[in-house]
Amino acid sequence: MKKTVFINIAGTTFHIDEDAYEVMNNYLQKLNSHFNGQEGGVEIIKDIEGRIAELFIEERIKDDSSINIDTASRVIKQLGDPSLFDQDDEEDEQKQDKFAPQGPSRKLFRFPQKGVIGGVLSGLSVYANINIAFLRLLLILSCFVGGLGIGLYIVLWIIIPKARTRVNYMQMRGIAPTVDNIQKHSQEIDEEMMFRSSGGGCLKWLLGLLLLPLLLPFFVVLLVIILILPLVLLLTATFGHITSFHGNMFSIDTFELSMLDSLIVSGLFVIPLIVILIFKLKSIKWDLRTKRWVGIFLLILWVGCIMNTVKVAKYYIHNIDFDKIPNGSWIKMNNNSASNSNYNCTFYYPLKHQNDTLWITAEESITDKELINITKLNIKKSSSNNYQLKLKASLSKGKLTDGSKYYKLEGDTLYLPVHLYEGVPKVVGLNMQLKVPTGRTIFLDKSISNILDDVKNLDNTWDYEMTDHFWKQLPKGLKKVSE
Amino acid sequence: MKLDNTKAQMRKGILEYCVLLLLSKRPLYASELIQELKNAKLIIVEGTLYPLLTRLKNAGLLEYQWQESQQGPPRKYYSLTADGSQFLEGLEESWTELSSTVNNIKQL
Numbered sequence: 001m002k003k004t005v006f007i008n009i010a011g012t013t014f015h016i017d018e019d020a021y022e023v024m025n026n027y028l029q030k031l032n033s034h035f036n037g038q039e040g041g042v043e044i045i046k047d048i049e050g051r052i053a054e055l056f057i058e059e060r061i062k063d064d065s066s067i068n069i070d071t072a073s074r075v076i077k078q079l080g081d082p083s084l085f086d087q088d089d090e091e092d093e094q095k096q097d098k099f100a101p102q103g104p105s106r107k108l109f110r111f112p113q114k115g116v117i118g119g120v121l122s123g124l125s126v127y128a129n130i131n132i133a134f135l136r137l138l139l140i141l142s143c144f145v146g147g148l149g150i151g152l153y154i155v156l157w158i159i160i161p162k163a164r165t166r167v168n169y170m171q172m173r174g175i176a177p178t179v180d181n182i183q184k185h186s187q188e189i190d191e192e193m194m195f196r197s198s199g200g201g202c203l204k205w206l207l208g209l210l211l212l213p214l215l216l217p218f219f220v221v222l223l224v225i226i227l228i229l230p231l232v233l234l235l236t237a238t239f240g241h242i243t244s245f246h247g248n249m250f251s252i253d254t255f256e257l258s259m260l261d262s263l264i265v266s267g268l269f270v271i272p273l274i275v276i277l278i279f280k281l282k283s284i285k286w287d288l289r290t291k292r293w294v295g296i297f298l299l300i301l302w303v304g305c306i307m308n309t310v311k312v313a314k315y316y317i318h319n320i321d322f323d324k325i326p327n328g329s330w331i332k333m334n335n336n337s338a339s340n341s342n343y344n345c346t347f348y349y350p351l352k353h354q355n356d357t358l359w360i361t362a363e364e365s366i367t368d369k370e371l372i373n374i375t376k377l378n379i380k381k382s383s384s385n386n387y388q389l390k391l392k393a394s395l396s397k398g399k400l401t402d403g404s405k406y407y408k409l410e411g412d413t414l415y416l417p418v419h420l421y422e423g424v425p426k427v428v429g430l431n432m433q434l435k436v437p438t439g440r441t442i443f444l445d446k447s448i449s450n451i452l453d454d455v456k457n458l459d460n461t462w463d464y465e466m467t468d469h470f471w472k473q474l475p476k477g478l479k480k481v482s483e
Numbered sequence: 484m485k486l487d488n489t490k491a492q493m494r495k496g497i498l499e500y501c502v503l504l505l506l507s508k509r510p511l512y513a514s515e516l517i518q519e520l521k522n523a524k525l526i527i528v529e530g531t532l533y534p535l536l537t538r539l540k541n542a543g544l545l546e547y548q549w550q551e552s553q554q555g556p557p558r559k560y561y562s563l564t565a566d567g568s569q570f571l572e573g574l575e576e577s578w579t580e581l582s583s584t585v586n587n588i589k590q591l
Contacts, residue, residue, distance in 0.1 A: 084527075
């Protein structure tokens with residue numbers, strides 16, 4: 001069985017075998033690059049195409065079947081290599097020099113005839129001239145890194161085309177698909193192409209029948225997990241996990257996705273997209289010298305992204321279950337930003353408080369000028385049924401680790417942190433935001449009057465006049481409750 | 484110094500002259516020219532002719548007319564222009580000289 005294609009040369013349509021087409025196409029491209037920019041180059045190519053059409057028609061009169069590779073090769077030989085066309089003797093040798101080292105470029109194909117599953121590795125080994133056993137070992141090892149190898153293999157399986165024609169095999173090896181080379185290498189190529197068709201056919205059939213339907217859903221699920229999980233986790237608002245519990249003291253590790261982490265995770269999706277785009281645009285023409293390193297670089301980058309995503313995802317995988325924390329517990333928040341270089345920490349703390357009124361206070365009145373300058377508390381409407389405390393701390397040095405943050409929800413009273421500023425780490429800014437659910441009432445204690453920052457309310461009351469009063473969260477905003 | 488190389492250079496030298504000579508008798512299209520030149524063993528690969536024809540045409544020595552063909556693409560029938568005829572006369576002279584020079588040397 002042979003695949004044929006339709007081509008149109010000089011206004012005439014021909015039926016041509018696929019391998020013959022590739023040889024022909026290669027020849028015309030060579031002509032194009034030879035005459036490109038030369039005076040009358042376009043006309044010369046048109047004339048030559050006209051001659052090709054004539055010769056093909058002659059062939060068609062003799063034999064009505066499609067143009068095969070032998071005919072194409074003969075026609076090309078008859079017309080001659082462009083390097084032989086030149087008239088000027090002096091230029092002749094130079095031109096030949098110019099053409100010789102330009103060499104053929106390699107293309108990456110899958111080589112299932114020599115492979116076990118999809119021929120990805122055998123294709124790679126031929127393309128990059130690496131021992132296949134080494135590649136296989138590498139793949140098997142990489143499967144243990146979070147199933148990395150499996151995902152990688154499937155992606156490559158999808159994006160790399162299969163070597164089908166003799167020309168493909170030569171391109172894979174970097175042999176220029178010229179007429180001479182096809183004749184010279186045809187025997188070895190045919191041997192390799194037929195490698196599995198007799199004995200291996202059965203195995204291939206079995207693999208296709210048994211393994212694929214069984215393993216494909218498994219592979220797909222694995223791929224989805226590898227690719228989608230970090231994205232889902234990204235969208236989840238609060239991260240962290242309870243690390244210890246002593247008496248009524250909870251220790252919670254919280255995380256914030258740093259810029260770097262976001263980039264790494266997005267790279268997981270962006271890099272394959274880039275690769276697919278390159279492949280589609282270039283229709284898999286990877287020039288050996290110029291573009292191979294780009295591919296290798298992207299591959300390394302992608303593998304790095306996967307490994308880092310696994311690392312990041314491990315942090316995010318444990319969601320805080322705040323419902324498990326009883327009221328009145330001390331909450332210690334540790335910042336464990338995955339990148340460990342983040343001096344801006346944001347914490348969310350849903351306050352589980354069901355009673356009507358919450359008293360907001362500090363353990364002692366905040367009067368220190370330095371403290372007042374850097375501390376701000378704003379009050380907003382909560383979109384959920386829970387109170388939320390959002391805290392953004394800027395640190396000049398150190399990290400917020402143990403003992404540096406204490407919140408206390410005791411009975412109906414929320415104590416805001418005031419010991420945050422002592423010692424290392426040095427806090428240079430603290431923005432607190434309390435979110436109050438609709439219908440609930442808060443009482444603002446005098447001790448926090450200095451840190452209230454431009455709190456919007458329906459009564460247009462100044463911040464410092466808001467303390468010592470009850471405020472009810474209405475859908476439109478805070479409303480003073482008249483006693 | 485290879486014999487083939489020298490031969491090829493000699494062929495190249497007179498190829499232009501022969502093309503003009505053939506076209507001075509009657510208009511021909513590329514494939515007919517190729518046939519004639521191949522019979523005379525003046526060209527080995529056909530592709531050589533096309534750049535030559537285009538070059539001569541651009542130099543104003545040749546002109547062509549399109550003619551439909553029974554089968555296949557329309558053909559360009561090349562013929563000499565007035566300039567081409569003049570050019571050919573010049574070449575004739577030079578050829579006669581050359582050939583008599585060679586003959587003279589041979590008979591020394």
